Amino acid sequence: MAAGLVLLGSASADERAAGANWAHITRPGDTLIGLADAYLTRPSDWQQLQSLNQVENPRRLQPGQPLLIPFKMMKSVPVGAEVLMVNGEASVRSRAGDETPLQAGNWVRVGDKLHVGAGSNLTLRFPDGSRLLVLEQSTLTLSKAVRLGKSDTYRIQIDLSEGSVDSRVTPLKQRPGQYEVRTPALRMSVRGTEFRAAVGATRKLTRGEVLAGRVRMSGAGREVVLGKGFGTLAALGEAPHASRPLPVAPDLRELPTRLERLPLRFPWPQAASAHSFHAQVFDSRDSLVLDGVFGDGGAKWASLGDGDYTLRVRAIGSDGLEGVNASHRFTLAAQPEPPFASTPRDKGHGDSTRFSWTETAGVVAYHFQLASDAGFSQPLLDLPALAATETTQPVALGHYFWRVASIDARGKQGPFGDVQRFEQKPMPASPQASSEIGDEKLTFRWQAGEPGQRYLLQLAKVADFSEIVVEQETDRAVIELARPDAGDYFMRVKAIDSDGFAGPFGTTQRIAVPSRFPWWLLPLLLVPLAH
Template identity: 30%
Template sequence: MILRPSLYALAAVLALASGPALCAPRAAARPAKPAAAPADPPVRYVVRRGDTLFDLGRAYLRKANDYRHVQRANQISRPRAMPVGKTLTIQADLLKTQPIDARLSAFSGKVEIETDGRRVPAEKGMTLREGQRVITGPGAFATFEMEDASRVTLPSNTAMRVVRLRNVVLTNAPQRVFRLDEGRSAIQATPDPNPNARFEVRTPVSISAVRGTEFRVAATEGRAQTEVLKGAVGVGPGEAPPLGPPVPAGFGVTVAPGGTGVSAPVALLPAPTLNAADQNQTDRTVHFAVHPQAGAAGYRLLLSRDAGFVDLFAEATQAEAAADFGPLEDGVYFVRVTALDPAGLEGAPADYSFDRDLDVLEAGAPPVAEASGKHRNFLFRWSAAGGGVRSFRFQLFAGARPAAPIIDQPGLVEPQLTLTDLPPGLYSWRVSATRVKNGVVTEKVAPLQSLTIGR
């Protein structure tokens, strides 16, 4: 039977989100010099009938002869006949461990893996090892996953070091410890019933140790903030216990510069609501509008190729309740929307799918008369973009407020039409497009354009 101090009742975690009003990502901070990791807590083992220190040394210690350290530390006079039920305290660094598999499951943009100060470009499926750092540049994202489906996602301008990624043979307890030097992180830790299991996220001023929950951690300029989405997280200043009372789901805390203490829990803002029309994106650029929320100082929008938000590829953080992400290939994507309070705490997320199906119809420049013999030709042009097969309909009206069209030409294949000898006067015109794509017929009408023809 194995006993060990309950590995920090509920974890401590602190994260600092970047402030609310930032359209462009902050420049990546200079990599922090790695700090010495706090010593791992000792393991306690209860002696069973037939145990000897020699057998324990051969089975569970890195070096069999290290049983002598255990003997001295526990004042054992008879290593071959230990009292049954006696509790042994064993230094963690004496114990055999096995590496835990963690792989880079998705990334986009400039992501690098740093090993002993040397950086190499990330590759999907790369195995991560203790001591390595994952570094995301501006506009870059990375997600790595462990054997038990626990997951860590890092957005832009973030650096996280793998401190521990091993399983202790004696207790069969996974040890997963990460240090967030700078930036933000989102963690989904799969619950583990083993009381000796550890899952910690440390920052320069805080520690987070969980037994299984969903939370976010961020750190910048000496501050740290944590937002708890599921379960509960114990929070403490510094990089080792003691931890404060568990922070429940729906609340966040802050650790000030210097790690002097943990703030009182603050209720996170509720999930914002996205404009329903934005779930169908047909314009040249992908843009979203969020219904303004009371108490929000800013909004954050994340784009992903999957509903689990593993494969992230774009982010916007700004004060306005809207964001434009530029052009995007056709397909089905997902957007996650959160609100930021004045202290920078990020609220509950709302996830939406959206269809990207470029379908643009735009009028060109006003036509100019070109002489051809005794006639004047007026070339009308327009443009269309997106997949499918289109036919166009051109309409010309007399005056600024159209009634019945004086010219109505449907069935045009090319985005242009030439009209001859239009009399001087005020006209208005428009074009519509009928598109057939995957058996679906849609129609789009361009705005009305005005045109004055002189003598």
């Protein structure tokens, strides 16, 4: 793979000279020949160690003294990388061409090619403790992974052909810059630092961002020194751009530390210099569980299990460089989810109220509370284990608040649902109607109730109202009906509040409608009878 840019640990010349050797602290029983056998590619070169360290007796070394061993003489012991965590889909293709899914606990060997699918990620851990977070739609090859003798020095080389990675390299005093991430346009070789590398979709542009440490980048005859909080871009075959500050971290101080609702919403102030934001959520094991790019000054995710998490957000500049992380710890306690409140909505009537809510899957009980204040500082009613999805309770007139939480089979209570407010009002008065039978109309009147009330009148042939002749609703305190046929009728009226709540019917009244006089027979009655 061609490397157009080299990133070296920015150590001084003296530091680099000192870094040419590894210092082994001698222990009782150590001999020069034994150490040469453990560390050197050619154990027979022990005499060079004797000369370098001015050892008089190679079979007797004083314990506790440093013995310098040149890195170039040390043998390379093959090592691998442990797959620490996998979220989603990831696979590995061996040198032999076999492709298998990756899961936590697997080991990646030299020559293995890894691919991480869309919406997925994995974390590799190297023997020295360094970690590599491989983000979605990334492909890389572990090109080199060796340990120098029995030292704590490793040489790691990763070829990133597409996608992006976050590296956290464990700093070791005696280790030279032997941790490398190479892309088609960029090579990063670091000594204990934290950095990011990403290859663009066309593979022609690579970005490098330094989050900790101080590094030197060079390529195509140009050198760029980067410190913490700086980044650069490298095009294939071109010199790196001048270093530039990474976008500043967004302000997450106003975000809550405890969340009890899904979906997740994290708003933060929009920054004028930010083109978009890269937000990530890590669990308590430091495993990446949510990852996304958002352009509206906030992150949203549909679901996440309960637990303790860390949100990390960084701005993305117009040039594509991603900035310094802002971190925010939070606890999610949204399960089991609360039910939705059904009744009452905003009013109750009479001396009792029926409270009801929806049934939540996987829930065995509900915790109901009623209070006179929205903070529930002193609940008037606290029912911690209701099996049903409703309860009817006596309630005096006034204003109240109520809420419900779910309890699962393990006895875990989730968060309370949204607080519901309602007013307990008197039962709508039952209108007492009077009737007036006219020649053509039958009129009923009653005293008007509260503003906004409507009225329902029923007229039936039988007292149990099983045969209703007229059922009519009105917003006036009077109804006029066409005069019905002669006979006995039964009438009743009830009031309906503006919220739709209907009071009881008033007293049933019996109305006798008399027969009409047959005036058309009058002329016949006046004709004298024939003798």
